[in-house]
Amino acid sequence: MPSQRLGLSDRLRYLVARARRIDVGSVLERAKEASEQHGKWTPRIVIDMLWSAGFNNVGFQDYIDYDFAILTRSERATYMTHPVSNQLSQKYDHPDYRYMFQDKVEFNRVFSDFLLRDWMVVTDGNADEVQAFVTAQKTVVTKEPVGQAGTGVHRYHAAEIADWAEFHRGLLERGELLIEEVIRQHEDLAAVCPGTVNTTRVTAFFDGRETHILAMAQKFGRGAVSDQMTFGGFYTMLDENGHSMGPGYDSHAHVHVKHPDSDFVIADFQLPMIDEVKAFVDQVARVVPQVQYVGWDIVVTPDGPVLVEGNWGAGVYENKPSVTGIRTGNKGRYRAAIGF
Known part of the structure; x- marks a missing residue:
């Protein structure tokens, strides 16, 4: 696959936006955390974190999560980071x-053939349908249509619901509009x-x-x-x-x-x-x-x-060297597949 470099303009826009959002207190807190864990001088880590963020597309939390304080330059280069992942998302999604x-x-509608479980949408006037669904399932998961990192996800047991009209009304008020069968x-x-x-x-x-x-x-x-x-x-x-x-x-x-x-x-x-x-x-x-x-x-x-x-926005999951003893990441796979 031919090389397709991430756009310089996209990267510059990201750096400008990132600079405006820098929380100095948060950077210092993370640097102290890395200093205590790896026995490194805090000011040096602060400088390294800022340099890595500005010139190597390394998020501050990436630096901590993937133990960059103990990695060499070549080892760091093997890691996928959130800023790079974000640029890939913007380019290819x-x-x-x-x-x-x-x-x-909408996701459930588009990918319904691959869910392999029952689900329904809460609407005005379908309290009876909600009661029948939850009663049949015994335990259900509800989701707010828009959320991330697990926010807006809840679990309910039919045996604990005394007032079904109130339950239905509460779902609507809280925006928990999607109800799903629990996956086994x-x-x-x-x-x-x-x-x-x-x-x-x-x-x-x-x-x-x-x-x-x-x-x-x-x-x-x-x-x-x-x-x-x-x-x-x-x-x-x-x-x-x-x-x-x-x-x-x-x-x-x-x-x-x-x-x-x-x-x-x-x-x-x-x-x-x-x-x-x-x-x-x-x-x-x-x-x-x-x-x-x-x-x-x-x-x-x-x-x-x-x-x-x-x-x-795929996010990043990577290897942590201080935990696994492995000092390389997955960026090579990304580059081989995508060509950036």
Whole structure:
């Protein structure tokens, strides 16, 4: 695939916007965190963080999350970062089609064949239908159409609802307009955390002919409705065969050799049905080919993978050297597939 460099004008606009938004206090806080963890001089880290952000497209949180304070220049160059990922999203995800991914109701309509679960939309006057759906399912998940990082996701049990008219009214008032059947995950995922549906983030690029898997991360929850970090969740990177590359971690300096609730050794995790997962991602990537760069959230069930959502702003999941001992990232895969 021919090289397609990210536009210089896009990068300059990003740098100007980034400079205007710099929170000096936040930078100092992160620098102190890295200093304490790696035994480096704080002022030197501050300078390095600013230089990396301005000239190497490294977000401040990227610098902390991927232990840039202990990496060489060549090792840092192997890591995908959020600013670069954002530029790829802007370049390869057509604006006219992004709404299909931003609105969860629209996403379910477009990708209905790949959800493999029941769902419905809350509207004025359909309280009886909501009651029938929730009663039949016993437990449901509701979602606000627009949200990220697990915000706007809730779980309800039919047995705990006393007033169905009030329940329906509350859903409308809070904007929880999408109701879904709870996904039944594969026993290998339930063995780690049975109380949360644990999703696999597969970042992929569709070049018009072939789907390239760029990175895979397995997220684990703590029993809450979502496995996102805002709910106490964490992740581990997976290799190309779906095996964990080491302990789990998050962006809050928490490292989990074992799952805190099940004592499952995270480094022992193997994603089941990895071949089916790859084939599934190739299928969903072709549904809206105008949105080429996507972070797909899927769950492996006893019957195969199902789709949770697709993120046109794919975000970044990467290896953490101080946790895994591996000092390289996935940027090479991105470059080989996309050609930037």
